[in-house]
Amino acid sequence: MSDEVILKIYRGDDTSGEMVDYSVPVAPGMVVLDAIHTVQATHAPDLAARWNCKAGKCGSCGGEVNGKPRLMCMDRMDKYPDNEPIEIRPMKSFPIMKDLVYDVAWNYRVNEKIPPIEMAAESDEERLFSQEEADRVQEFRKCIECFLCQNVCYVIREHDKKQEFGGPRFFVRVAGLEMHPLDKANRLGLLKNDLGLGYCNITKCCTEVCPESIAITDNAIIPLKERVVDEFYDPVKKLFRVLFTK
Amino acid sequence: MASEVSAPREYGLGKTERRDSWWVGPLATALGFGAFILYSTFRDIYNDDYVSFEGRAGWGELLSPFYSPLPPESIRGLLPIWFSPAFLILWAPGGFRLTCYYYRKAYYRAYFLDPPACAVGESRSKYRGETRLFLFQNLHRYFLYFALMFLVLLSIDVVRACVFESKDGGMTFGVSVGSLVLLANVTLLSMYTFSCHSLRHLVGGNIDCFSCVAFRKGRYKLWKGTSFLNKNHMLWAWVSLFMVGFADFYVWMVASGTIPEMPDELKELIEK
Ligand code: SF4
Ligand code: SF4
Ligand code: FES
Ligand code: FES
Numbered sequence: 001m002s003d004e005v006i007l008k009i010y011r012g013d014d015t016s017g018e019m020v021d022y023s024v025p026v027a028p029g030m031v032v033l034d035a036i037h038t039v040q041a042t043h044a045p046d047l048a049a050r051w052n053c054k055a056g057k058c059g060s061c062g063g064e065v066n067g068k069p070r071l072m073c074m075d076r077m078d079k080y081p082d083n084e085p086i087e088i089r090p091m092k093s094f095p096i097m098k099d100l101v102y103d104v105a106w107n108y109r110v111n112e113k114i115p116p117i118e119m120a121a122e123s124d125e126e127r128l129f130s131q132e133e134a135d136r137v138q139e140f141r142k143c144i145e146c147f148l149c150q151n152v153c154y155v156i157r158e159h160d161k162k163q164e165f166g167g168p169r170f171f172v173r174v175a176g177l178e179m180h181p182l183d184k185a186n187r188l189g190l191l192k193n194d195l196g197l198g199y200c201n202i203t204k205c206c207t208e209v210c211p212e213s214i215a216i217t218d219n220a221i222i223p224l225k226e227r228v229v230d231e232f233y234d235p236v237k238k239l240f241r242v243l244f245t246k
Numbered sequence: 247m248a249s250e251v252s253a254p255r256e257y258g259l260g261k262t263e264r265r266d267s268w269w270v271g272p273l274a275t276a277l278g279f280g281a282f283i284l285y286s287t288f289r290d291i292y293n294d295d296y297v298s299f300e301g302r303a304g305w306g307e308l309l310s311p312f313y314s315p316l317p318p319e320s321i322r323g324l325l326p327i328w329f330s331p332a333f334l335i336l337w338a339p340g341g342f343r344l345t346c347y348y349y350r351k352a353y354y355r356a357y358f359l360d361p362p363a364c365a366v367g368e369s370r371s372k373y374r375g376e377t378r379l380f381l382f383q384n385l386h387r388y389f390l391y392f393a394l395m396f397l398v399l400l401s402i403d404v405v406r407a408c409v410f411e412s413k414d415g416g417m418t419f420g421v422s423v424g425s426l427v428l429l430a431n432v433t434l435l436s437m438y439t440f441s442c443h444s445l446r447h448l449v450g451g452n453i454d455c456f457s458c459v460a461f462r463k464g465r466y467k468l469w470k471g472t473s474f475l476n477k478n479h480m481l482w483a484w485v486s487l488f489m490v491g492f493a494d495f496y497v498w499m500v501a502s503g504t505i506p507e508m509p510d511e512l513k514e515l516i517e518k
Contacts, residue, residue: 067263154361159373181455199375205364226447233384
């Protein structure tokens with residue numbers, strides 16, 4: 001890499017803004033968030049950017065670098081071509097508060113719709129389950145709520161279906177609850193109606209951007225779609241239910 | 247210094263801030279599927295050279311997977327001349343692939359541009375996803391049941407390809423290149439079918455508490471096995487698609503006499 005790199009950073013809010021150039025020195029091992037910090041220290045102390053852990057674990061530093069959704073603290077500068085400016089924008093799917101900071105409050109409202117775990121067993125002894133059973137739901141617990149998947153999902157990004165669609169992050173959460181060995185609640189109607197699982201056309205952009213490598217589409221969404229089919233769309237199962245349940 | 251004004255962000259088909267060649271993937275997919283659809287449609291309509299050595303002594307019968315199972319000659323004779331027997335079975339493998347979760351992803355992206363690629367804009371006309379017209383995708387599991395039956399039928403074709411009639415009129419077991427092609431075909435189709443998401447759900451994905459059900463170990467293992475194969479479902483989808491096309495092509499070439507069944511010297515060697 002050359003010694004200096006041009007960063008083009010979005011400055012503005014939800015209604016107007018511009019891409020502003022900053023030249024920063026690059027050092028080995030530098031990540032995009034370091035470059036943002038350099039800009040704050042040397043050029044623009046008022047540049048708003050959110051971060052916390054700088055270790056890819058708090059999920060606060062999501063943005064779009066050269067048009068791709070990423071955690072800025074995990075995005076190494078040396079993978080970008082020399083002598084080409086690097087463009088940094090806030091996430092596209094959420095209202096911009098200032099510069100690189102956006103408002104993710106909608107996600108928390110979706111989260112409130114999901115009933116928490118409903119334990120079946122009373123005694124601690126009955127609450128034991130095997131490691132094998134824990135493994136499957138464990139994957140979903142890795143989520144750091146960075147909302148990169150919500151940002152890239154085009155049902156939200158392009159079609160703005162925030163009223164009728166929950167988004168991949170919350171399909172991951174529901175999968176973790178629905179597949180929990182001790183949970184007794186049924187969230188399939190919620191998935192179909194309130195969280196709009198049918199709007200997902202399994203095109204996997206959420207999986208492609210997840211920094212925790214959760215197989216969102218294959219392990220959460222598609223298995224949930226299959227469960228929704230069991231409950232609502234399988235004609236033979238439906239017939240059986242009509243015939244054999246009172 | 248300010249360089250360009252860029253808010254509000256742009257929307258619309260193909261609009262993106264990405265700077266890489268995002269269109270290569272969808273284009274390759276569109277061309278790959280397009281080629282297969284053209285070839286298979288042509289071969290289905292062609293209605294000839296789909297079986298070689300049918301009922302002929304001395305050689306194992308090779309049947310194109312596009313035409314398997316093949317109704318007996320007497321029934322085929324009743325079909326109108328333009329009606330290829332392939333039409334009778336096309337719906338099953340076709341429907342299986344059409345409703346497959348992987349193919350759905352691929353053609354929604356490559357043909358419907360819905361979206362063309364991640365973080366690339368698309369037409370913002372009314373979007374319904376898989377809620378209305380595409381609800382039929384939920385029948386994938388039924389196509390799976392047929393696909394499992396087809397695996398049995400295609401395996402029988404491999405066995406038939408290996409049954410040779412010897413000089414004295416008795417049956418012997420033999421292996422030809424064609425039989426190996428059919429074997430490779432059914433093997434790859436099995437990998438594709440056994441890695442199916444609906445199968446994964448059926449064998450154990452629908453169970454939350456394995457320790458609460460009968461045959462817990464077996465079902466857990468089955469679920470683990472299908473999950474393992476499922477990781478590469480896209481790969482199996484492509485290689486099995488290529489192989490089924492190639493198997494048909496090979497049978498076509500042998501049946502039309504373009505490729506000799508075997509060099510004469512080798513044939514003599516076997517017959518000795
Ligand atoms: S797979 Fe579904 S949830 Fe994930 S990005 Fe695509 S449409 Fe959205
Ligand atoms: S599922 Fe992955 S991409 Fe989505 S919020 Fe969680 S960690 Fe982020
Ligand atoms: S700063 Fe915590 S994930 Fe990047
Ligand atoms: S999901 Fe692809 S074959 Fe079933």
